[in-house]
Each structure stands twice: as C-alpha cells, then as structure tokens.
Amino acid sequence: MRLSVEAYRKIDRELAKFPPTKKLSAAVAALTVAQEENGWLPPELIAEVADYLKVPAAALTEVASFYSMFNTHPIGKYKLTICGNLPCEMSGSAMLVDYLKEKLGIGVGETTEDGLFTLVQGECMGACGEGPVILVNNHEMHMQMTREKIDTLIEELRA
Ligand code: FES
Numbered sequence: 001m002r003l004s005v006e007a008y009r010k011i012d013r014e015l016a017k018f019p020p021t022k023k024l025s026a027a028v029a030a031l032t033v034a035q036e037e038n039g040w041l042p043p044e045l046i047a048e049v050a051d052y053l054k055v056p057a058a059a060l061t062e063v064a065s066f067y068s069m070f071n072t073h074p075i076g077k078y079k080l081t082i083c084g085n086l087p088c089e090m091s092g093s094a095m096l097v098d099y100l101k102e103k104l105g106i107g108v109g110e111t112t113e114d115g116l117f118t119l120v121q122g123e124c125m126g127a128c129g130e131g132p133v134i135l136v137n138n139h140e141m142h143m144q145m146t147r148e149k150i151d152t153l154i155e156e157l158r159a
Contacts, residue, residue, distance in 0.1 A: 003048065007037045011052065023053045027063045031070055040071035068122035069138045076111040078157050081122040081135040088124075088131035091144075096132050097121065099147050103154065116158065 003011075014029035034049050035041050041064050043057075050057040064070040068081060082088075082097055097119075101107055104117050111118040127133050130143035134153070142153060 003034060003037055003045075007033050008052070011049070015053070024055045024059060026053060027055070027060055028067070031060065031064055035070060040074050068120055071118075074111075076118040077116050079118045079120055079137050081120040081125075081138070083123070083125050083131060083133040083135075084121040085124040085128070087128035088133055091131035093132035093145075096134075096145055096147070096150060099150060103150070117154075 010033045011026070011030045014026045014033070015023060018025040030049050030053060031041060031046070034045055038045055043061070046060050046064055047057040050060040053060070064072055071079065080100065082093055082100070084093060084097075097108065100119055104112050104119060106112055106117070106119055108119050108121050122135065125133050125135055125141060127141060127143050132143075132145045134142045134145050134150075136142065136153075136157070142149065145153075
C-alpha cells in the first residue's frame with residue numbers, strides 16, 4: 001500500500017509546521033491525509049505513515065484509535081457521528097441514536113448492508129448549545145437534530 005505523491009506532499013506541508021524532532025506532532029494531520037485518500041486506516045497504512053514520519057507505528061495506532069474521526073475499520077460512504085456528551089444527551093441524542101439504529105437497522109459501530117451508512121457515537125463537537133449534533137463524514141455538522149431532520153438528512157444522502 002502506497003499513498004500518492006500528492007498525499008505525501010500534503011504530509012510534508014504538515015511536517016514543515018513542526019521542528020524536525022517533533023514529527024509526532026504532525027500525526028493527526030498525516031493520518032487525516034492518509035484517511036482522506038484511502039477512506040480508512042488499515043494497520044499497514046498506519047505503519048506506512050509512521051515509517052514516513054519516523055515515529056513508532058504503535059504511537060500512530062494510539063492516535064488513530066483515540067479520535068473518533070479516524071476509521072480503523074472499513075466504513076460506509078456516510079459516517080454519521082452522533083455526539084454522546086452530556087449537553088447533547090440532555091437535548092435528546094440518546095433517543096436519536098435509538099431512532100437511527102431502528103431506521104438504518106444497524107447498531108453503533110456498524111455499517112448498513114448497502115454500504116451507505118456507518119453509525120458512530122463521538123465526543124463533543126463544540127456546538128453544545130445546538131444539540132443534538134450529528135457530524136457527517138467528519139466535516140458536515142447538523143445541529144438541533146430531530147427525528148424529522150434525520151429523515152430528511154438520510155433521504156438527501158440516499159438520493
Ligand atoms: S456536547 Fe454535543 S457538541 Fe458539545
């Protein structure tokens with residue numbers, strides 16, 4: 001498995017932001033580049049990035065498994081991450097998790113049979129006053145979610 005030249009250029013730009021002795025500081029950015037290209041982070045890809053950064057693969061594996069934005073298993077086309085922290089939970093996120101589980105026919109951490117949706121519970125996304133919050137593919141934030149808004153979102157993503 002090899003990342004593209006363009007991916008390595010992006011990683012180089014991230015590495016340039018840190019002193020040569022602090023390459024591990026570029027871990028999150030480098031793994032993000034790798035995931036954007038490959039869709040998820042298999043162990044051999046993590047090892048490849050670690051080799052490039054000249055840091056232990058175990059250190060990058062820890063980073064990849066700590067942050068919910070990183071996919072250490074194959075995922076669906078759309079990753080739906082629901083914030084599970086207290087403010088969102090008080091706004092009804094747990095009820096929405098149940099709703100999505102039922103609607104999609106999967107559990108948390110699972111992917112629908114058609115490969116479209118993966119359901120994940122994540123940590124605070126910084127929009128605590130606008131909960132419940134759902135993040136699509138780590139980038140697209142949907143706030144003040146309701147069952148109706150979920151229905152619309154799923155329809156739009158399926159279309
Ligand atoms: S608690 Fe959900 S975004 Fe902060």
